[in-house]
Amino acid sequence: MDKFTVLTGVAAPLAIVNIDTDMLIPKQFLKTIKRTGLGKNLFDEMRYTQDGKEVADFVLNQPAWRQAKILVAGKNFGCGSSREHAPWALLDFGIRCVIAPSFADIFYNNCFKNGILPIALPQDQVDLLMDDARKGANAQMTIDLAAQTIKRPDGGTIAFDVDPFRKHCLLEGLDDIGLTLRKAAAIDGFEARLRQSMPWVG
Amino acid sequence: MAKPRTLFEKIWDAHLVDVQEDGTCLLYIDRHLVHEVTSPQAFEGLKVAGRKVRRPELVLAVADHNVPTTDRSKGIADPESRIQVETLEANCRDFGVPYFPMDDIRQGVVHIVGPEQGFTLPGATIVCGDSHTSTHGAFGALAFGIGTSEVEHVLATQTLVQKPAKAMLIRVDGALPAGVGAKDIVLAVVGRIGTAGGTGFVVEFAGEAIRALSMEGRMTVCNMTIEAGARAGLIAPDETTFAYLAGRPQAPKGATWEAAVSYWKTLKTDEGAHFDAEVVIDAASLVPMVTWGTSPEDVLPITASVPSPADFADENKRSAVERSLDYMGLTPGTPLREVKIDRVFIGSCTNGRIEDLRAAAALAKGRKVAAGVGAMVVPGSGLVKEQAEAEGLREIFLEAGFEWREPGCSMCLAMNADRLEPGERCASTSNRNFEGRQGRGGRTHLVGPEMAVAAAVTGRLADVRELLK
Numbered sequence: 001m002d003k004f005t006v007l008t009g010v011a012a013p014l015a016i017v018n019i020d021t022d023m024l025i026p027k028q029f030l031k032t033i034k035r036t037g038l039g040k041n042l043f044d045e046m047r048y049t050q051d052g053k054e055v056a057d058f059v060l061n062q063p064a065w066r067q068a069k070i071l072v073a074g075k076n077f078g079c080g081s082s083r084e085h086a087p088w089a090l091l092d093f094g095i096r097c098v099i100a101p102s103f104a105d106i107f108y109n110n111c112f113k114n115g116i117l118p119i120a121l122p123q124d125q126v127d128l129l130m131d132d133a134r135k136g137a138n139a140q141m142t143i144d145l146a147a148q149t150i151k152r153p154d155g156g157t158i159a160f161d162v163d164p165f166r167k168h169c170l171l172e173g174l175d176d177i178g179l180t181l182r183k184a185a186a187i188d189g190f191e192a193r194l195r196q197s198m199p200w201v202g
Numbered sequence: 203m204a205k206p207r208t209l210f211e212k213i214w215d216a217h218l219v220d221v222q223e224d225g226t227c228l229l230y231i232d233r234h235l236v237h238e239v240t241s242p243q244a245f246e247g248l249k250v251a252g253r254k255v256r257r258p259e260l261v262l263a264v265a266d267h268n269v270p271t272t273d274r275s276k277g278i279a280d281p282e283s284r285i286q287v288e289t290l291e292a293n294c295r296d297f298g299v300p301y302f303p304m305d306d307i308r309q310g311v312v313h314i315v316g317p318e319q320g321f322t323l324p325g326a327t328i329v330c331g332d333s334h335t336s337t338h339g340a341f342g343a344l345a346f347g348i349g350t351s352e353v354e355h356v357l358a359t360q361t362l363v364q365k366p367a368k369a370m371l372i373r374v375d376g377a378l379p380a381g382v383g384a385k386d387i388v389l390a391v392v393g394r395i396g397t398a399g400g401t402g403f404v405v406e407f408a409g410e411a412i413r414a415l416s417m418e419g420r421m422t423v424c425n426m427t428i429e430a431g432a433r434a435g436l437i438a439p440d441e442t443t444f445a446y447l448a449g450r451p452q453a454p455k456g457a458t459w460e461a462a463v464s465y466w467k468t469l470k471t472d473e474g475a476h477f478d479a480e481v482v483i484d485a486a487s488l489v490p491m492v493t494w495g496t497s498p499e500d501v502l503p504i505t506a507s508v509p510s511p512a513d514f515a516d517e518n519k520r521s522a523v524e525r526s527l528d529y530m531g532l533t534p535g536t537p538l539r540e541v542k543i544d545r546v547f548i549g550s551c552t553n554g555r556i557e558d559l560r561a562a563a564a565l566a567k568g569r570k571v572a573a574g575v576g577a578m579v580v581p582g583s584g585l586v587k588e589q590a591e592a593e594g595l596r597e598i599f600l601e602a603g604f605e606w607r608e609p610g611c612s613m614c615l616a617m618n619a620d621r622l623e624p625g626e627r628c629a630s631t632s633n634r635n636f637e638g639r640q641g642r643g644g645r646t647h648l649v650g651p652e653m654a655v656a657a658a659v660t661g662r663l664a665d666v667r668e669l670l671k
Contacts, residue, residue: 016525017518018397018497022636027617031268031282033242033289035350045638050624074518076398079431080636081615082333083240084349102398105433106333106347113351163365165226176351177253180359183220183228187256187361190219190230200454200462201232201326202260 002115003173007096008142009069012059013133017074021107024078024086038085039092060093064136070143072126072133073100077118078107087114097143099150101126112166113176117145119160129158145171206472208369209438210404213344213469217327219361229364231356232326233343235312236263236299238290239617240331244354245293256360258298262321265290266311267617269304271580271607283618297357310583310609313337313551317421318585320450324439324466329356334551334633335434336427340420341447342439342469344404347428367433368402368478371471373409376485381667383561384419385553385631385650387411387483388426389491393501395481400432403479406471407437411485417446418557425552426633429498438470490666492538493635493648495526500635502538504653504665510534529637530645531625538663543647545628546577546658547640548604550614553631553651554582556589562651563595565659565669571603572661578605578620580612604658616641629657 029041047058054061060068071090077100078086087110090098098111099119111118121129132139132153139153145167150158169176180187194201207215220228241263248255255261268283278284287304294301302308308315313334316322322338328345329335331353338345348362356362374387392399405427412420420437427435444463447453454462489503500523502509511523511534527534532541548554548562559581571577579599581587587609590596596606613620614632622628622644631654632639635646647663656664 015518015521017522018499020497020634020636022615022634022639026638026642027615030239030617031280031286033246033286035243045642050642074522076401076431079397080333080634082331082347082349084243084331084351087349102401104398104431105401106349110349110351113349163224163226165222165224176363177251177355177358180228180355180361180363183361184359186220186228187230187359191360194230198325198462198465200323200458202257 001173001175004096004115004117004145004170006142006144007069008140010065010067010137010139011070011072011129011133011141012065012068013130014059014071014073015130018076018079019073020080021078021083021086022080025083025089030083030085035088036092038089039094042089042093067094069094070097070099070141071095072129073098075101077103079104082106084110087111087116091116099126099129112170115170115173117143117170119150121158121160125158206475208471208475208477209342209406209436209469210344210367210369213325213327214366216325225365227364227366228361229327231329231360231362232260233321233328234261234356235316235328235330235335236261236353237267237312237330237332238265238286239267240350241293241353242286242289243350244357245297247354248297248357253358255297255299255357259300260360261299261357262316262319263290263294263299263301264309264312264315265304267611267615269610270618271610271612271620274304274608280619307584307588310586311551311554311611313425314554314582314586317341317417318450318583320447320453323447323453324443325469329362333428334425336432337421337425337551339424339427339435340417340437341443342437342466344434344436346434367404370400370403370405370432370479370481371477372405372407372481372483374407374411374483374485375409376411377414378411378485378488381490381652381670382488383650383652384415384422386488386491388423389493389498389501389648390483390488392426392430392498393491394483395430397429397497397499398431400427400430403432404434404436405430405432407435412437413440416557417442418555421555422552426498429633439466490650490653492653492663494530494532494538495523496529496635496637497526498633498635498648500526504538504663506538508532508534508536508538539665541663542627543629543657543662544575544626545622546575546654547580547613547628547630547632548578548651548654549580549582549612550632551582552633554580554586556586558631558651559586559590559595560593562655563598565652565655565666566602566604567598569602569659571658575658575661577603577658578607580607581609583609613640615639629654629663
């Protein structure tokens with residue numbers, strides 16, 4: 001997993017609530033057995049017409065936001081299916097940070113496993129950033145994970161919360177499985193006790 | 203005396219392998235269900251890192267999302283779907299994971315197969331790379347959906363890194379009126395608390411109306427808990443649970459069964475335990491429900507009319523409603539009972555069980571699917587299909603003009619060939635009415651199985667209670 005330290009870029013405004021993972025990446029693209037290559041189909045049904053042409057007024061098709069690295073969206077972002085294809089598609093497109101008033105649990109988790117930083121902020125702060133994002137290519141934001149700040153295009157900053165352990169893993173680009181395997185002795189011990197106390201578990 | 207604990211806390215505490223100083227927990231996972239869509243990258247990750255599956259005997263794999271529901275003797279026509287299923291087969295072979303192939307009678311939707319086999323047990327921690335894993339909470343198991351990276355983590359370590367959730371109690375008091383079922387309970391819950399109302403919570407369902415439900419009904423309720431954003435749904439195990447599990451192929455036997463049941467009987471929330479939120483619903487006030495929009499929270503009694511954006515105070519919700527109504531092709535003020543439908547889908551991990559099919563067949567018997575409506579029944583598993591056929595349900599459905607298919611996820615998410623055409627409107631017993639969920643441009647109205655039959659035979663969204671008179 002790539003480290004997440006400081007990210008500077010344009011933010012795409014997507015003022016829609018309850019953006020579900022079916023919208024992020026529709027089912028026909030879940031047939032892949034790879035993690036890569038999904039960026040071109042991110043938001044597929046909103047981004048392309050039935051015959052595959054770009055929908056001109058969709059934000060990611062507009063020149064100002066084609067290179068967006070940040071997404072600002074409505075509440076309950078990422079609800080629905082657990083498909084990790086959703087963060088894979090964001091990452092493959094080049095988006096490494098999503099800012100919204102709230103996130104669905106599974107999607108939120110999945111982001112951290114892929115070097116994407118989801119930032120939950122109060123609605124009024126998201127509204128400010130949404131206005132910034134609408135300004136387009138000349139309005140870059142800088143996300144500093146170590147400092148836990150978002151620097152707005154006008155120079156002002158907004159602070160955000162993040163779980164300390166997740167922050168650490170993201171800053172260092174740590175592999176979760178490797179970390180857990182360091183606790184193999186504790187897992188062995190737990191299993192031995194479980195075999196005694198609940199033999200039906202196996 | 204020990205601090206009173208919720209059912210969730212009891213299961214959580216029993217599975218803690220390690221707790222870090224910052225409160226991050228390592229949770230042991232007892233059961234891991236795997237399907238073809240969310241696992242290939244996880245197995246690939248293991249291969250690249252040279253890792254094994256730690257406890258393959260605690261894993262059960264089955265293909266469900268991509269499988270055709272028509273004749274399977276020639277395999278899967280779509281090359282991408284075929285490769286994904288073949289990849290699962292190869293991975294299970296390489297890693298020694300138990301697998302039910304497509305031609306095995308035990309094949310079906312993963313959340314129907316687990317309980318049916320007795321793989322799902324009370325008090326267990328159960329995960330699957332699928333959000334509807336919440337289904338298994340009906341047994342008093344802590345069951346939740348995970349992403350593919352976490353699937354890989356569980357395969358490699360049999361554990362998950364987790365933070366504790368908050369606890370919510372949803373109590374459904376009293377008895378359900380005739381024509382109102384488990385699906386209506388859970389749709390009403392999602393309507394009440396919203397699709398994000400349960401975010402960060404594990405929800406325990408209790409109350410007389412929940413106790414009175416069969417295991418199938420309880421699974422329907424827990425299945426859609428994720429639609430309220432909750433991490434998991436839970437129902438304390440009781441005699442109904444034990445009776446369902448007794449004798450299932452993978453359920454414990456003999457003295458082990460006795461020991462398990464006596465432990466399972468302790469799995470209930472203690473008197474005085476703390477819930478962070480509580481919701482009370484009066485079962486007697488419930489009526490058959492139907493969704494009108496593109497989020498499961500967009501739900502109303504069948505007796506209501508299509509809402510207007512102006513009915514919503516919140517500006518964000520108002521624009522979402524405008525978008526929904528436009529997508530759904532609905533005009534504010536139209537009575538829901540006047541909305542004509544083109545298709546009907548009965549099946550899925552929400553309503554593809556034998557009891558659902560019995561209820562649907564009882565209503566379909568002696569009636570005919572309306573002209574111009576395409577209706578299909580997709581049993582949740584090969585065993586459900588076999589049971590339904592033994593009971594004569596297949597004939598009833600065929601006689602009424604429904605198609606009778608092979609088991610799989612089918613038109614719940616349209617990854618196989620079963621899908622809506624743009625603009626087609628469907629009464630569906632599945633769980634999500636998102637834009638494009640059942641096919642690009644398709645319009646989904648979520649209902650229970652009897653309401654789906656009512657829609658099929660009238661050609662419009664209909665109040666099942668009128669047919670029951």
